[in-house]
Amino acid sequence: MAAAHLRFFASSSAHYPPASHQHAHPPSTATLHPPRVIPNVCSPFTVESQVKEMKKPAAPVLDQDLSPAVTGGVRDFYGEDTATEDQIVTPWSRNVACGLELLRDPQYNKGLAFTDKEREYHYLTGLLPPTVLTQQMQENRILHNLRMYQDPLHKYVAVMDLQERNERLFYKVLIDNVEELLPIVYTPTVGEACQKYGSIFRRPRGLYISLKERGKVLDVIKNWPEKLVQVIVVTDGERILGLGDLGCQGMGIPVGKLALYSALGGIRPSACLPITIDVGTNNEALLNDPFYIGLRRRRATGEEYASFLDEFMSAVKQAYGEKVFIQFEDFANHNAFELLAKYQRTHLVFNDDIQGTAVVVLGGLLAALKLTGGTLADHTFLFLGAGEAGTGIAELIALEIAKQGNVSLQEARRKIWMVDSKGLIVKSRWESLQHHKKNFAHEHEGCRDLLSAVEALRPSVLIGSSGQRSTFTKEVLETLASYNQKPVVMALSNPTSHAECTAEEAYKWTQGRAIFGSGSPFDPVKLNDKLHISGQANNAYIFPGTGLGVIISGAIRVHDDMLLVAARALAAQVSKENLDKGLVYPPFQSIRKISANIAAAVADKAYELGLATRLPRPADLVGYAESCMYSPQYRNYR
Numbered sequence: 001m002a003a004a005h006l007r008f009f010a011s012s013s014a015h016y017p018p019a020s021h022q023h024a025h026p027p028s029t030a031t032l033h034p035p036r037v038i039p040n041v042c043s044p045f046t047v048e049s050q051v052k053e054m055k056k057p058a059a060p061v062l063d064q065d066l067s068p069a070v071t072g073g074v075r076d077f078y079g080e081d082t083a084t085e086d087q088i089v090t091p092w093s094r095n096v097a098c099g100l101e102l103l104r105d106p107q108y109n110k111g112l113a114f115t116d117k118e119r120e121y122h123y124l125t126g127l128l129p130p131t132v133l134t135q136q137m138q139e140n141r142i143l144h145n146l147r148m149y150q151d152p153l154h155k156y157v158a159v160m161d162l163q164e165r166n167e168r169l170f171y172k173v174l175i176d177n178v179e180e181l182l183p184i185v186y187t188p189t190v191g192e193a194c195q196k197y198g199s200i201f202r203r204p205r206g207l208y209i210s211l212k213e214r215g216k217v218l219d220v221i222k223n224w225p226e227k228l229v230q231v232i233v234v235t236d237g238e239r240i241l242g243l244g245d246l247g248c249q250g251m252g253i254p255v256g257k258l259a260l261y262s263a264l265g266g267i268r269p270s271a272c273l274p275i276t277i278d279v280g281t282n283n284e285a286l287l288n289d290p291f292y293i294g295l296r297r298r299r300a301t302g303e304e305y306a307s308f309l310d311e312f313m314s315a316v317k318q319a320y321g322e323k324v325f326i327q328f329e330d331f332a333n334h335n336a337f338e339l340l341a342k343y344q345r346t347h348l349v350f351n352d353d354i355q356g357t358a359v360v361v362l363g364g365l366l367a368a369l370k371l372t373g374g375t376l377a378d379h380t381f382l383f384l385g386a387g388e389a390g391t392g393i394a395e396l397i398a399l400e401i402a403k404q405g406n407v408s409l410q411e412a413r414r415k416i417w418m419v420d421s422k423g424l425i426v427k428s429r430w431e432s433l434q435h436h437k438k439n440f441a442h443e444h445e446g447c448r449d450l451l452s453a454v455e456a457l458r459p460s461v462l463i464g465s466s467g468q469r470s471t472f473t474k475e476v477l478e479t480l481a482s483y484n485q486k487p488v489v490m491a492l493s494n495p496t497s498h499a500e501c502t503a504e505e506a507y508k509w510t511q512g513r514a515i516f517g518s519g520s521p522f523d524p525v526k527l528n529d530k531l532h533i534s535g536q537a538n539n540a541y542i543f544p545g546t547g548l549g550v551i552i553s554g555a556i557r558v559h560d561d562m563l564l565v566a567a568r569a570l571a572a573q574v575s576k577e578n579l580d581k582g583l584v585y586p587p588f589q590s591i592r593k594i595s596a597n598i599a600a601a602v603a604d605k606a607y608e609l610g611l612a613t614r615l616p617r618p619a620d621l622v623g624y625a626e627s628c629m630y631s632p633q634y635r636n637y638r
């Protein structure tokens with residue numbers, strides 16, 4: 001029933017029963033009402049686990065349908081009410097927070113925005129200076145202070161501190177100033193933050209699951225206080241952006257991605273769980289760094305790695321049910337393809353680097369067709385980099401060409417060429433090629449480098465997914481522009497220091513004719529009195545809306561057709577005004593609207609494919625998606 005799924009998106013804080021009705025459970029949204037029905041007052045309940053461990057695991061409850069039990073009330077989520085004496089449970093309890101404890105709880109703290117009445121009722125009088133500020137005034141003050149920092153890493157630390165202090169204010173500031181703050185909480189600054197995570201570490205955020213916990217992963221997951229987790233972003237830290245193996249310090253990425261899930265896609269922060277799986281690191285500098293926060297051992301591989309990941313994936317399902325959306329992020333490609341292929345049969349998984357990136361690039365290319373003319377099949381695509389991002393994008397482009405032109409996938413793939421670290425991928429290299437590259441090994445003479453491949457193949461679209469800076473050289477881009485009126489150039493690699501070229505280089509070396517997008521943002525470029533604004537070809541356009549679409553429809557799997565419609569939905573939101581400026585992505589400013597549209601398209605496809613479980617299908621999916629989105633406005637406390 002509609003009410004059953006609406007429940008998941010209402011604010012949990014607004015609906016807690018009074019203290020006299022406390023359960024032995026953490027606060028749950030299970031008794032929530034549809035999201036539009038939000039009372040003005042709530043009590044700031046906090047959750048505590050009083051005893052860490054008892055005897056042995058409670059029976060897992062696999063079904064995450066939180067419909068009230070027959071007798072009413074909250075579903076026995078972890079089977080704690082039905083546990084026998086032999087079984088161990090985690091004794092969660094809940095309190096009404098007040099005084100300093102309330103000020104230190106980021107979920108409920110409002111700082112100087114607590115009203116006099118709230119201060120009196122919640123024992124805050126005297127703990128705050130007398131001024132009462134509005135949330136907007138608080139935001140203005142935060143921005144004023146942030147803008148005083150010159151170093152982006154200082155801004156990162158300040159913004160993360162805000163998230164630790166006052167979650168709603170953090171999200172309001174982020175949502176209202178997304179274009180200014182995205183480069184701080186996300187690429188490029190998050191890359192530097194991960195490199196220095198050990199030094200800037202203040203308070204832990206997210207869940208660290210290390211090999212030390214082998215055999216006890218479910219117990220570790222149960223330490224996480226939120227029980228209604230809907231999205232997990234997990235990394236093992238082996239390929240963090242283009243920065244390589246950062247081990248346990250990769251945690252900045254799941255934390256950052258999930259902040260975007262809430263800010264850009266409207267998933268409730270409490271439903272988001274960042275996880276880092278620490279299986280060691282092969283980064284010598286980190287292993288020798290006294291401030292390194294992870295396990296000091298080399299990476300587990302083979303059976304040791306695979307069985308640990310297996311234990312993790314089963315534990316997640318046991319803890320949060322079948323429909324928790326698990327996003328793999330920044331795994332090295334020797335694991336990423338295999339993990340996706342293996343777990344997409346049994347879990348609701350999504351690999352952002354393979355699938356999310358594919359969608360954002362396809363979306364940009366579909367929009368670019370309005371500038372270049374023709375169809376996708378009229379183009380020749382050349383990639384520098386044939387890893388997760390590169391081959392993921394290539395496969396989705398081929399799928400779209402095949403669907404549009406009613407041709408076979410094999411034929412569609414012939415439009416696509418790839419260069420890896422050993423040169424052009426051609427048939428003669430077949431025996432030594434990794435599996436994910438084989439579909440793009442065509443009959444052709446080998447080319448040693450990108451320039452000779454450009455000369456030989458004369459592509460119209462050049463895509464960089466190599467993680468290698470400055471590889472789109474002057475010669476490469478000039479050659480591309482010598483026979484293309486409007487060459488499409490995407491320098492996807494992150495962070496900025498790893499981009500294949502800068503925006504300035506792309507425009508300068510193509511005489512301002514390039515249609516350019518990059519993984520990390522570049523400032524507008526002025527060339528011959530014309531201002532060129534480039535788009536950010538980053539999966540941040542995609543994963544928040546895709547995740548929202550999956551959740552609101554209760555989809556049980558991610559199907560390729562859901563990715564195609566997400567790309568088309570993104571392209572459809574590029575206006576004529578954007579295109580006139582050379583932009584093939586809509587501005588991030590309207591990202592929540594963009595995410596709602598992507599969510600609606602993904603959900604619609606899930607219903608059409610019979611993969612959706614939340615029935616009946618809402619008639620107005622865009623409106624429904626918007627109504628489900630988290631709002632960071634403060635609530636009034638009684």
Ligand SMILES: NC(=O)C1=CN([C@@H]2O[C@H](COP(=O)(O)OP(=O)(O)OC[C@H]3O[C@@H](n4cnc5c(N)ncnc54)[C@H](OP(=O)(O)O)[C@@H]3O)[C@@H](O)[C@H]2O)C=CC1
Pocket residue numbers: 239240241242243332333352353354357360384385386387388389390419420421422464465466467468492493494495498518519520537538539540
């Ligand atoms: N904008 C966005 O949204 C996204 C951007 N990215 C970025 O893309 C980059 C690559 O990520 P990903 O695909 O996951 O990484 P992978 O490691 O899976 O792939 C990298 C590819 O680049 C190739 N390569 C490395 N060095 C060179 C070189 N000198 N010349 C030619 N090819 C080279 C590798 O070749 P070989 O196979 O021979 O080793 C490999 O095929 C990263 O910087 C990442 O940040 C990733 C996801 C999303």
Ligand SMILES: CC(=O)C(=O)O
Pocket residue numbers: 187240241242330352353493494519538539540
């Ligand atoms: C954006 C992203 O996911 C990456 O660079 O890995």
Ligand SMILES: [Mg+2]
Pocket residue numbers: 241329330352353
């Ligand atoms: Mg990534």
